[in-house]
Amino acid sequence: MDHGRVLRAMSGLLIVLFMAMISSTIVSVALPQIIGSLNGTQSQYTWVVTATLLTSTASTPVWGKLADLFSKKLLLTIGILIFTFSSLACGFAQSAGQLIGFRAVQGLGLGALQVLVQVIIAAMVSPKERGRYNGYLGGVMAVATVGGPLLGGAITDVSWLGWRWCFFVGVPFTLLALVLLSRTLKLVEVPRPDARVDYLGASLIAVSVSLLLLWVTFVDAEFGWVSWQTGAMVGAALVLGVAAVVVENRVREPIVPLHVVRRRDPALAIVASLAVGMAMFGGAVFLGQYFQVGRGYSPTEAGLLTIPMMAGVLLSAAVSGRLVSRTGKVKPFIVAGVIALTLGFLTLSTIDHETSLTLVGAGMFLVGVGVGMSMQNLLLVVQNTVPLTEVGAASGAVTFFRSLGGTMGVSILGAVLANQVSTKISQGLTAAGIDTSGGGDGSTLNVAAMPPAVQEIVRAAYGDATGHIFLISAAIAVVGVVATLFLTPTRLRDSMDLAPAAEGGGASEAALEEPTPAVAKP
Structure with missing residues (x-):
C-alpha cells in the first residue's frame, strides 16, 4: 500500500484504537455514580474494571495468533462488532451483574482491537517505514489514556447525558471506522488451508493468566500476600503456565x-x-x-x-x-x-x-x-x-x-x-x-x-x-x-x-x- 492508501486506512484504524483505549479509562471517574445507580456493592465496583481487564489481557495473544492464521480484516471486523454491541449492552445494563458480564465481553473486543490494529499496520508497511505511523499510534494511546477520565467526568456531569453515555459515545465512531475500513483496507491475505488453532494452549494460557490477574487484583485487599488463597492461586497459575509452555513447545502452530x-x-x-x-x-x-x-x-x-x-x-x-x-x-x-x-x-x-x-x-x-x-x-x-x-x-x-x-x-x-x-x-x-480507637483511620x-x-x-x-x-x-x-x-x-x-x-x-x-x-x- 502506498502512503496515501495507508493514511486512509490508518484513519479507520486510529479511530478504532482510540475508542478501544478510551473504554478502559472513561468509566474511572463515573464508576461511583454507575454503581450507585445500579444499587451495586463495593465488590461489584471492583469487578466492573476487573472483568474487562481479565478478558482483554487473556485474549490478546490468542487474537494475535489468529491474525497469523486467518484474514486479518475479517478478524478486525469481528472485533469491532463485538466491541460495539457489548458497549451498547453496557449502556443498557439494568443491574451491576449485567454490567459486569457485558464488560467481560467488551474486554474480548478490546483485546482484539489492541493487537489487530498493530498487526494490520505491520502487514501494510515495512518495519523501517512503520516508525512514522507508530508515532500516530502513540499519540492516540496517550490522548485516550489521559483524556478518558476527563471525558467521562464531563459526560457524567451533564444532566441530560448521564453515565450511560460513557458506553454509548464510542458506538457511532466504531461504526464509522467499520465503514472506512471496509472501503480503504486492502490487504493481501495468504490463505492457510492447513491452519490449526491450538485450543489447548489457548485455554491453558487464558486460565493461567486469569488466575494470576485475579490474585493481583484482590491480594492485600481480600486476603494477605502470605495466605492459603495466595498459595492456591499463584500455585495453580504456575502449574498451568508450565503446562502451557510444554504444549506450546510441541504444537505446530503455537499461540505464543x-x-x-x-x-x-x-x-x-x-x-x-x-x-x-x-x-x-x-x-x-x-x-x-x-x-x-x-x-x-x-x-x-x-x-x-x-x-x-x-x-x-x-x-x-x-x-x-x-x-x-x-x-x-x-x-x-x-x-x-x-x-x-x-x-x-x-x-x-x-x-x-x-x-x-x-x-x-x-x-x-x-x-x-x-x-x-x-x-x-x-x-x-x-x-x-x-x-x-x-x-x-x-x-x-x-x-x-x-x-x-x-x-x-x-x-x-x-x-x-x-x-x-x-x-x-x-x-x-x-x-x-483525634481519637482513632473506633477503627476509622480516615x-x-x-x-x-x-x-x-x-x-x-x-x-x-x-x-x-x-x-x-x-x-x-x-x-x-x-x-x-x-x-x-x-x-x-x-x-x-x-x-x-x-x-x-x-x-x-x-x-x-x-x-x-x-x-x-x-x-x-x-
Whole structure:
C-alpha cells in the first residue's frame, strides 16, 4: 500500500484504537455514580474494571495468533462488532451483574482491537517505514489514556447525558471506522488451508493468566500476600503456565511462538515492555488520585493537569517515529526513552502535597516523553525479527506482557500506597489529638465529608505517600533501561518480510545489523 492508501486506512484504524483505549479509562471517574445507580456493592465496583481487564489481557495473544492464521480484516471486523454491541449492552445494563458480564465481553473486543490494529499496520508497511505511523499510534494511546477520565467526568456531569453515555459515545465512531475500513483496507491475505488453532494452549494460557490477574487484583485487599488463597492461586497459575509452555513447545502452530521469545532481542524487548508497562500504568494511574485527593482539585481539573504527560507522549512519539523511519535505527530512541521515563519518575518521587505544579508538570512531561519513545518502538524491535507469518503472535506476546506488567504495577503500587496512606493518616490523627480507637483511620476517599482538620491530614497523607510509589516506579523502569542497553543495534528492514533463509532458521540479530547488497555466488 502506498502512503496515501495507508493514511486512509490508518484513519479507520486510529479511530478504532482510540475508542478501544478510551473504554478502559472513561468509566474511572463515573464508576461511583454507575454503581450507585445500579444499587451495586463495593465488590461489584471492583469487578466492573476487573472483568474487562481479565478478558482483554487473556485474549490478546490468542487474537494475535489468529491474525497469523486467518484474514486479518475479517478478524478486525469481528472485533469491532463485538466491541460495539457489548458497549451498547453496557449502556443498557439494568443491574451491576449485567454490567459486569457485558464488560467481560467488551474486554474480548478490546483485546482484539489492541493487537489487530498493530498487526494490520505491520502487514501494510515495512518495519523501517512503520516508525512514522507508530508515532500516530502513540499519540492516540496517550490522548485516550489521559483524556478518558476527563471525558467521562464531563459526560457524567451533564444532566441530560448521564453515565450511560460513557458506553454509548464510542458506538457511532466504531461504526464509522467499520465503514472506512471496509472501503480503504486492502490487504493481501495468504490463505492457510492447513491452519490449526491450538485450543489447548489457548485455554491453558487464558486460565493461567486469569488466575494470576485475579490474585493481583484482590491480594492485600481480600486476603494477605502470605495466605492459603495466595498459595492456591499463584500455585495453580504456575502449574498451568508450565503446562502451557510444554504444549506450546510441541504444537505446530503455537499461540505464543517460543522460538521467537527465546531469541535475544525479542526476549529483551519483552522484559523492557513488562517493566515499562509496570512503571507507566502503575505510576500514571495514581496521578489523578494525587491531584484530586492529595491536592483537592476536581476530576475535570485533574484531567487538565495531566496534559504535560499527554504532550510529552504526542511530541516524542511523532518526532522519534519519523527519525526511526529516516535512519532505520531504533535502539538509541528506545534507550533514551526508558532513561527519560526513569528520570521522570525520579522527579515525581520528590513530590508531596505542597509541591509546585511546575515541578510536577516537568516530571509528567519526562514520563510522557519516555512512554512515547519506548512503548511502540519496543514492539517494532520484535516485529523486525520475525517473518510476516508470525508477526501477529509476536505482537500479541509483547502487548500481553505489557498489559500484564501494567496490571501487576497497579496492584503492587496500589497496595504500597494504601499501606503508606493508612500509616500517615493514623500518625497525623494521633498527633492532632483525634481519637482513632473506633477503627476509622480516615482513609476513605470521601474527603469533602470530613471535618476541615481531618481533611488536611488526609490530603497530606495522600500527597506525601504518592511520591513513594513513584520512586518504586523509577526502580522498575531501571530494569527496562538495563534490558534495552543489551539490545542489538540493528537496522530496521525495508522489506515487508524476512528473507526465506531467515524464516527457516529464525532471523539472527547479526544478520539484521546492517543491510548488505546481494552478491551472486557461483
